[in-house]
Every structure is written in structure tokens, then in C-alpha cells.
Amino acid sequence: MIQRKLALLVGITMFTLLLMLRWEHIIHLVSLMRNERPSAEPEPQTDLPSAESTLPLWQRAPMETISPIPGSRHLMVSAFKDHRLGGAILVISIICRQELQPLYCVLCANGDANDSGNTDAKANGALGQCTTSQAKVDIHSDHFGFPFHTSDVFCTTTTSQQASYVSITSDRNTIDNLTFLTIQNQEVKESFRYKYTICISNLFGGYNNALQFAQTMEVYKLIGVQRVVIYNTSCGSDVEKVLTYYMREGMLEVVPWPLHKFLTPSTGWKYDLHHGDIHYYGQLTTLNECIYRYMYQSKYLLLNDIDEIIMPYKHGKLEKIMDTLQQQHPNAGVFRIENHIFPKTQFEDSGRFRLPQWRRVPGVNILEHIYREPDRKSVFNPTKLLIDPRRVEQTSAHTTLKQFGPVVTVPFDVCRIIHVRAPLQGHLSKDQLLVDKKLWEFEKRLIPSIDHALNQSGLL
Template identity: 25%
Template structure:
């Protein structure tokens, strides 16, 4: 009996102990589960969410900009959290539920654009004519009244697009990638006006083709045979069929009875034979401002995948504006987000015109990979650059007297005058004394302001030590330059005369009305200040002996020190670059 009682008491104690232990384990489990769930929610909703997504192909991309699109709030994020975890983390928390009981989530409730409104908006970022976007109900009739040639206006849904900003013509023996079309009635071009089409073509000698001009008030097209201006030199490489070559396709605009001779076509299609149904249709750009300004700057496609040059870019833009640039035209391939922030700011101010651009044909446009393609395919890169340069030319032949093609590490610096306008007045006087005609271009010789100068023990590593100047202002800090200029005609940059140029290259015009005459501006009047880490590739072997030894102190830029510091610092502060 005694043994039985003792055994019963032990059994009760064991049950009691198991019950208490189970309760403790349950409480600990619940606390741990809620904590982990809360941490996971914070992790996925914060900056770590994008890192969690991992591979590039799992992230939605904007192929026009090259940036990863935000996916917070979409199934991409929510699918990472299981339903029971969400219930434990949110639904069971009565305090959170009551706090937001009468709140409304912030969703986009703005007006949805109609099809017509969307077309009008797209007109600003495409090369298509207004007949498609703004005047869908008033587009030219598809049927031609010409019985011998029943060419019809192509439907927008039948056009052959390539990489967003290009249209394609697949001819029998060539493939054409068309970027833009422009009206050119400069008097040096002849009695008839021209339409110029920028194109990349996979042939050195393209086959014959025909322009179909479309006018808003004419139901049938007007035809004109095309001619070709080659935008490259064979000695520069890539001179063979099968590789895309830069061309300017030119078509004369015939006189049309009853219409003004200065009337520009609304759009143009390029076809192999004049009666073909077109697979392309480009808006003909004809910008005609009331006032022709003096200077604009053109910059090739920006390709800065990871390098943040935003602060240097602000200093550069402000200096060019002080010197006389009314607008800076830049083309965006792939840039750091901080650079985008700077360019968007200046675009809103009207000082910068920023245009998205892609590579035509089978060249890669995958963000990241395109950057390395251009880095390793330098000749292809140079050929592609001719498209934005000449787009900038033809968009502005009536808007500016001079175009200056610069990289963002270059500045044409007047040495005896305060700005470009005063400089060019003197240059015109000097050049006309030698030969009495205006030149196609006026070139400025290159001199290096390298990050470090000297050799061996004499080498000077610049760390921002100029007193009274913020360390973050690169050009104002670097006032020691190479003693020698690069040779005349090498690595120069020009003031290009928009009345004479037919096609542009980075350093000189390639084709002009008549001959491409140039005048070399004396180095006592101006110099191209080039801010680099090292000399350009072909000069690296001689860089130490020719450009690093015996540097010269050159503080010409300090003439603009006070306004440049004030303007640059104000913009950087406004954009949040200072903590």
C-alpha cells in the first residue's frame, strides 16, 4: 500500500513537470516565431530586398534606361513570405490593426491615359511622325491616287522596330538601321532642300534606295532617289561588309506645285524600290527657333556603369554655362544613379537636353554587358558615337551658330578673354586676315591637366590641397598642366560652324559644303584643357617624357573661381550631396 501511494505521487509530479515544461517551450516558440517573422518582413521591405532577389534575370529591367525597376509591393516581394508568417507578424497584432483601421493605403489613383493621350506622350521620345501620335484621325490616306505606283502609308503596327529607338529596312543586299530624319535647306546645299537620314548599314557601298516623302496635305507620297555620305574613314578600321557602318542618307525634296519650296515633309520612309510598302517611317525634324544662339555643346553617349562622376559633372556644366554654352546635349547609354539625378535636375532647368539612346542591330543592349562590349570593341564604339554627334548637329543647324563636341573631362578655355563669344570675335578677325572666308571649324589644341605630374621622386600626387577651394571641385583644384601641347591637329576639339558642316566626327568635320576648312586657334588665345588620370592610349608610351616632366602652373580657370564655387556648391547642396 505504501509503495502504491509513493508511486502515485511520483507519477503526479512527472505529469506536473511535463505540463510546465510544455508551457515554457510553447511560450519560447511563440516569441521566437514572431521575432523571426518581424525581422524577415523588415529585411524584405527594406534595402536588403533587392539584394535578396539576386540574379539579374530575376529583376525587372527598364531596357530604355538600364536600371532595375522597383518591385516593392509586388508579388516578387510578397512571395518570399509565407501566409502563416504574414498572419503571425501582422494579423495577430491587434495594436497595428487598430492603428491603421481608418487609414487608406497610398496607391496610384491618377487619371489613366487614353490611347490618344498616350500616343501624344510617346511622340516626345520616338522618331515617329505626328501622323501616328497626335493626329491619328488625320493621317495620310493609305491609298495612293497614282495608278502607276500604289505605295501606301505604312501602319504604325507594321513598322519594323529595332532596339526601341531605331527602325529597320531589310533590303535584298543590305540591312539599314534608321535613327532619325532631318530637314536641311541651308543655301549651300543647292536649290532643292534635303532630308538627311542618320543610319547604320551593314555595307560599305549600300545598294540604291528611294525616299518616300509624306506630307499632311497630300494623299500620295513624293519620291526621291537616295545618295550616301559615308561617316567614317577606311584607315580607322572595321572597313568591311557585314559590320555596321555610319552613313548620312540624303534625299532631295522635289518642288511640289502649289506648296512652298521651304515646306518640309512630315515624314519619310526609305524603301528599296519606290512603290514598295515601307517598313519604316521617320518624323522629319525641322527645329526653327526665333533666335539663333551662339554656342551649344554636344556630348556622345554617356557610358558610366559604376563610376560616379556626378560632382565633377556639376562643376563641368556650370563652367560651360559661364563660358557661354546655352545648352548641353547629352545622350544616355548607361550611367550611375547620381549622374542621372544631376542630369535630370539640369534638364528641368533647361540647360541640359538628355536623350536616351541604344545600339542598333545585333549589338548588345543588356545593361552592364553593353558597357563591357563598348570597352572591348573600341572601333565599334567610335562608329556608334557618330550617330549622337550628327543627331545633335542636325537638330540644331538653325538653333546655334557653333556646336562644340566635348567629353565631360574637357573644356575649351579662353586665355585672354572671359567667354567663348569674346574669343570667337577675335578668332574671326584673325582668321579673315589670313584668308577672307569663314571656316567650317575652328580648332583648339589639347593640353593635359593630369591627376598627377612628374616622374619618380618628383611625381606629384594631387590630393586637393589648393587653399580656399573645396576639395571636391576637381578642375579648380588641378591647376598644374603639362608643358607640351599635343601635336597640331591631334586630339583637338572645335567650334563647328553649323552653316557649313554635313557630317561630324569627334575631332573634325568629315564632310562639308565645299571643302572642310579649319582654322587653328593660337595657343595664346585658347587651349583645350583635358582632365585625365593618364594620357590617351596612343600616347601612353611617351606620356612620361612628353607630358609629365616639368609641369607648368596654370591658374587661368581661377578667373571663374568665385561664381563656379558658389554655383556648384549650391546645386550639390540642393541635390542632397552633403550629409
């Protein structure tokens, strides 16, 4: 009898334990379905594998960054309130110049609006009160002959100040199945999260220059940059690893830029030579979007390409240069920096930076290229921009199109661009080039930081 009772007690205990384990498992599954974690479970480390972690971080963005405008071939990108223009709602868009038809703004109020992103308005009732008005379209002047180009679509109505969401359509009589954009920059801010942010227009064509990118990022850290923004269409697997590292570190924001899903982008800058629907994978659209995206996040923006470094020569830090320039030009918000070519075909002779740990990392080693092409007096030397985003309304790649205040060209000896790329004056011998070892000044801090970044990226 005692043995039977013991056996029954053990059985009940085992059954109870089994039920408890199954119930905990059920709770765990339910919490995962609700995108929650059980309270007793610790937060996972960012480098641990998960169902999503096999994807690049930017492919997990919750919303699309490009949306078709119904009834047209046009596209809309993002929306902002421009307080400099009386609070007008500005939708950065890509407009087909030859097919411009009347467009309409649908503005909707919602007290729960946040300051970033898009929303799919399948249930329009959730958006609150909506009003429709005709839009004003301002196509930027620098389109280089391509049919599609960066444009500002303005929405100005008596209700625009209360609007939280906006959509653009060619049919004013229906708002069914529209995609609405959250109107960002709702408030003017006087303090900023970042002092210096770099806007890099776009990556495309499976770009895989991982070594130069990591080196450039580490140089920017040393001269005072806190944030980098890149618009990504496609990149190689090695660059993808480096991007992921800098995103996890917090320095980098990667914005998805799937322009090829909607248009045939050109890989060049001039329509007669390169063809396609839009200039250089929408480079100018991304630069203008970045200005508004970071208008109240960063005090200054640097607008340049991924293989360029805006380098302070007179002072070691961007902050010292900008303090001096703003004192000299208090009303200026646009500073043009000269571009100078360092041919990647010419190597310094000693090989001191031909480090063995970098040999298997794909890309250009910028520390090996210390020879700079001389200026050609008869050829225009293009510039890139260092701006106060609150003083710029529209920009091109080398100069602003609309700005508030004067534009200043920064003297060559104060600041210039180190641009390691294919030569423009390929006929020149090494003896005819100028020696410029500015990057070597950062050697002691730069080499260990590059090694650390490449190691954390899994490339060493």
C-alpha cells in the same frame, strides 16, 4: 413626423454629397486617362513625385531615336531638310559598309508636320500622298575600319520640297509598317534661341563621374554656354541625378541613345584594337546628328567630350573670342581648339579645393588638378571643334570632313581645352609638368554654384 422628415432630409443631403464626390472622382479619373488635369486642380510642382517621376526624364521620350531600316542591317536616326543642298532630304543613318544594297526613300506629305521627332506610320493614310524613289548613300570617310558607320542617305525628288515625313526601306514596293521620321529644319532661320551649345557625343558604361560633370557644367555657364546636349546610352545613379537637375533647370537636353539594342558598340576608336560593330558607341553619328538638330537653334556649337572644357584664355567669355575670330576670319565656320591634358593623378599641394562637402560625391575634382602636360613636338596634338553649324556638312571627332569655307586653328594662348583625365605622359614628375590655374579665376562664383547644383541633385 418632424424627426422623420429631418432624418429623410439629412439622408437625401448625404446621398447627394456622396454622388457629387463620386462624380468628381469619376471626372478626375477620366481626365487622367485623357492625359488632362481638371481645370480646378493646380499644376503640380516639378519636384513632386508622380507615377513617371521615378524614371529618368530622358527615358520618357515619346519616340525612339534609332530605327531599323526594313530588309537590312542598317539603321536610321533622324531626318532634316538641307537648304544648302537645294532642299535635299538628308536621313542621318548607320550603314553596314559590307552589306550596302539599293535603298529607297518613301516621302510623304502632311500639312500638320512639326519640326522634331519621329512618328509611327501604322496608318499610312494619315500621312497623305507618298512617293518612293531610290536613295543616294554617302558613307562618311572616317569609319576607323568598323563595319557600321555614320552615313548620309539623300532623298531628292520633285516632291521632296512638300514632304513632311520620310522613311528608308530596302523594298520599294511596300510602305506597310514603316517607321517614318519627321523632316526637321523645314525653314531657314536667321535668329537663334542659343548663342553657344555644346554637343557631347555619348555616355556609356554606367558613367558616374558626377562631381566633374557638375563642375564642368557650372564652368560652362560662367564662360557663356546656354545649352548642352548629351546622347545617353547608360550612366550611373549619381550622374543620373545631376542630369535630371540640369534638364529641369533647362540647360540640358538628353537624347536617348540605345545603340546597344541594335549593334555591339566598341568602347574604343580603332577596329583592330577594340573590335565591335561601330566606333566608340556611335560617337560620330551623334556629333553629326547634333549639328543638324541645332543648326537653326544655336549660332555656334562646341563639339567635345564630357571631361573636356573649351576654355577661352585670352578673354573670359566665349563671345569675346568668337567676335575676334570672326572678324579675323569672316569666311570661316570651323575653329579647331588644341587639347591639353591635366593628369588626374597629380594634385596641387595646398588642398584648398579639397572641400569636405564634395568628399562623398563620386568623380574627379577638376580644381585640384592644375598641372598640364607639355606639348610633344613629335606627337600630333588632337583638336576639338567650335563651329558654325550652318557651315558644316559632315564632321569627325577632331576635324570636319565636309564644310563650307576655311578651317582655322585657334592659337594656343587664345583658347585651349582643359582635359582632366588619365595621363598620356605618365612618366613625368610633377616638376616636369606646367602649372595652369585658369579654373581658379572662377573660384568665387564657381564654388557656390557647384554646391547649389549638387544640393539640388540630392548629392550633398
